Amino acid sequence: MQVAKPVGRKAPALKYDILSALGVAALAGDKHRQRLVLRLMVLITTRYNWQSNELSIGRAEIARLWAVDERTVKRETAKMRSAGWLEVKRAGVKGRVTVYALNLEALLDETTETWQTIGPDFAARMQERHGGAGGAEADASGDPKVIPFQPRARSETTEGVWGQVLADLRSRFPAQASAWYEQLSEMEHQDGRVTLAAPTRFVADYVTTHLLPQLLGAYCVIDPAVRRVDVVPVKM
Structure with a gap:
């Protein structure tokens, strides 16, 4: 999948589409998945820098936003890293908080089954922008607004x-x-x-x-x- 960066003139629409897909996918899951995705969406909407792909926030501040204690923050962010949603960009050191990067490829992979639920126009738009299941992927070479990811290998002759x-x-x-x-x-x-x-x-x-x-x-x-x-x- 190639993930189009939400920057430029169409950035607001791209961001809303990604958040819409995340929300609908969360509601299709169990209560634990719903809560985990909602907490991630709060971090995205309050602290995430789309242009630099950085989420710079300390554990204490996350705890305030989520209305939980710091042990819960540690446990929940570990789940997000395990799922591949968050990646550590710069580890925290004394006086500086950890900086995370958002793995948009993994997040959009979570939502592909719900694109048609939102609507055929939404599914077509997401496939055109990002590829994914049933979508054609454009050549991203030379395009600074597209983040290329290694395509999945497909074997037509599996025995x-x-x-x-x-x-x-x-x-x-x-x-x-x-x-x-x-x-x-x-x-x-x-x-x-x-x-x-x-x-x-x-x-x-x-x-x-x-x-x-x-x-x-x-x-x-x-x-x-x-x-x-x-x-x-x-x-x-």
Whole structure:
């Protein structure tokens, strides 16, 4: 996915679209995910510098904004880093707070399934700007307003049971297959249990939380003996 920076004349519209996608995606999740995304949105709207991609704020100030104690801040920001939403840009030292960067690619990956929920015009606009599931990605070379990310590898000739499962998922759920399933590979398949490898912990957690029933169902169609599917990260 290529993520267009929300700068320039169209910056306000781009920012509203990103925040809208985050809000709708949060409401589609459980109460814990809703609260986590809401807290991130508060940081974005109050302290995030879109142009420099910096979130510079101390733990005590975050605690005031969230109306929680600093232990909760430490725990919740750790979850955001684990999910891939926040990255430490400059570690905090005595007298200076930690500076975070926002991983827009990971955040937009969280929201792709909700773009159509907001509306077909919104989905088309987001796909045109940022790529993603079902969207064409433009060449970003030489364009300072586009942040290029390494594209996901896609294998059309995956063999074995996983190859059949992936082909079925591509035919029935093309958006999810493009965004998520094509990043997985089969590590182990025996005694009714399948272990799939994901490139990052974020991908493994997302598939496990949101897509596991769909994934298990596809496996059972090809191999009825499968009773369990685990998705594990190859990189933490």
